[in-house]
Amino acid sequence: MSDKILVVDDKQMMRDSVGSTLQRGGYQVVAAGSGDAALGLLARHRPAVVLTDLKMPEMDGLELLTRLRTADENVPVLIMTAYGTVDTAVEAMKEGAFDFLQKPFEGDQLLLAVRRAVEHRRLLQENVALRGSEPQRTGAPMLVGRSDPMRQLAQQIQQIAHSQGTVMISGESGTGKEVVARTIHAHSPRRDAVLMFLNCAALSSSLLESELFGHERGAFTGADVLRKGRFELSDGGTILLDEISEIEPPLQAKLLRVLQEQQFERVGSSMTIQVDVRVIATTNRDLVECVADGSFREDLYYRLNVLPLHLPPLRDRIEDVPLLAEHFLSQVSLREQRDAPVFDGEALELLMGYHWPGNLRELGNICERASVLTRGGVIRASIVQPWLAARPDPSAEGDAAGAARPIARLEDVEREQILRTLDTFNGNRQRTAEALGICVRTLGLKLKKWKQSNLVAQTV
Numbered sequence: 001m002s003d004k005i006l007v008v009d010d011k012q013m014m015r016d017s018v019g020s021t022l023q024r025g026g027y028q029v030v031a032a033g034s035g036d037a038a039l040g041l042l043a044r045h046r047p048a049v050v051l052t053d054l055k056m057p058e059m060d061g062l063e064l065l066t067r068l069r070t071a072d073e074n075v076p077v078l079i080m081t082a083y084g085t086v087d088t089a090v091e092a093m094k095e096g097a098f099d100f101l102q103k104p105f106e107g108d109q110l111l112l113a114v115r116r117a118v119e120h121r122r123l124l125q126e127n128v129a130l131r132g133s134e135p136q137r138t139g140a141p142m143l144v145g146r147s148d149p150m151r152q153l154a155q156q157i158q159q160i161a162h163s164q165g166t167v168m169i170s171g172e173s174g175t176g177k178e179v180v181a182r183t184i185h186a187h188s189p190r191r192d193a194v195l196m197f198l199n200c201a202a203l204s205s206s207l208l209e210s211e212l213f214g215h216e217r218g219a220f221t222g223a224d225v226l227r228k229g230r231f232e233l234s235d236g237g238t239i240l241l242d243e244i245s246e247i248e249p250p251l252q253a254k255l256l257r258v259l260q261e262q263q264f265e266r267v268g269s270s271m272t273i274q275v276d277v278r279v280i281a282t283t284n285r286d287l288v289e290c291v292a293d294g295s296f297r298e299d300l301y302y303r304l305n306v307l308p309l310h311l312p313p314l315r316d317r318i319e320d321v322p323l324l325a326e327h328f329l330s331q332v333s334l335r336e337q338r339d340a341p342v343f344d345g346e347a348l349e350l351l352m353g354y355h356w357p358g359n360l361r362e363l364g365n366i367c368e369r370a371s372v373l374t375r376g377g378v379i380r381a382s383i384v385q386p387w388l389a390a391r392p393d394p395s396a397e398g399d400a401a402g403a404a405r406p407i408a409r410l411e412d413v414e415r416e417q418i419l420r421t422l423d424t425f426n427g428n429r430q431r432t433a434e435a436l437g438i439c440v441r442t443l444g445l446k447l448k449k450w451k452q453s454n455l456v457a458q459t460v
Contacts, residue, residue, distance in 0.1 A: 054100075061081075287304075332367065
């Protein structure tokens with residue numbers, strides 16, 4: 001079942017253009033020409049994300065944002081804004097908008113922003129519960145889980161949140177790193193200021209520099225107007241740098257300076273800008289290994305790793321699976337407006353015996369799929385068993401079988417594993433990268449290299 005996106009814009013051409021791009025990206029689209037129409041569609045369609053223009057007659061994007069969050073405080077709202085209203089868009093983020101897109105934007109930018117917003121909503125459903133006295137007062141989530149690793153993590157988050165220090169969150173893909181980062185910000189002294197997000201793996205090095213630090217008009221081809229970077233827009237708040245390990249070494253040096261001195265220059269400018277920004281970084285890679293192989297600066301690593309947090313994989317807190325499953329099913333039932341089903345005893349045994357390579361994201365996906373496909377109120381083992389069997393536990397392979405295998409080069413083993421995973425997901429690079437714990441750009445570079453060396457088919 002594809003996610004539904006509500007597009008709000010008073011211009012028909014813009015609604016058609018954005019809607020067409022989103023449909024090509026695999027989303028369902030519902031469009032509204034005004035804020036009032038959007039509010040009418042919200043309850044009927046329960047969209048995963050709302051994408052709205054900022055400047056509209058009668059009800060503008062800011063008023064719509066306020067009313068949307070009153071109706072459904074968990075729906076991520078993306079603001080579309082033209083040059084000259086970026087500061088207003090940042091104000092909207094302080095009021096609860098998830099992010100903004102500056103016009104004109106490319107289709108890939110749109111799809112990336114929407115995908116991240118959809119993923120954020122899923123992570124909220126998967127890893128947090130908006131219940132309990134303190135979370136409700138602060139508007140901040142509380143982690144779901146009673147296992148020892150989760151109790152320790154919750155205690156660490158509470159201590160870290162009140163500090164101003166840089167935070168490094170590590171953990172496998174799907175463990176909820178972004179949600180933890182947002183929890184830290186929501187409990188911090190900066191909670192009333194903006195939390196800015198940037199996926200470092202989604203952009204080339206040159207575009208990433210401009211996105212981080214901004215650029216002057218005429219700084220490079222296509223720089224038609226002055227643009228403020230994410231650090232400048234985050235002044236007084238927090239910036240979340242996702243997949244920090246994917247930043248190229250030359251840009252790492254500039255990031256180090258911001259961490260040390262809280263100052264930088266826009267691309268094409270010699271004027272130094274001073275900011276007050278707290279940095280939270282996330283990674284699914286071992287940065288110590290990255291430092292050892294020379295791909296990540298050691299001095300930057302120590303600047304980032306001031307307050308480290310490691311999120312445990314689901315297999316290391318398997319006793320939380322029943323509680324998480326109940327929570328996910330409850331979230332789906334609220335969205336679908338029907339009674340929540342339950343897993344029977346045998347189904348729960350299967351879930352607790354599984355190794356969960358996709359962690360919380362995979363569990364949430366299975367719970368949603370099972371909830372939709374189950375007739376009646378009980379989810380049987382026969383429903384979930386085929387999905388779990390599709391991804392066998394690599395640790396279950398016997399030593400004898402491994403000993404019988406001929407020795408192969410590490411590069412060949414890596415290529416074979418990547419190609420096998422790519423085939424499992426029918427060529428979907430995003431899902432392949434997530435399953436392997438690498439970024440999409442890294443996967444693309446590897447495939448390009450192998451194609452050039454005729455090690456894989458050109459159609460891969």
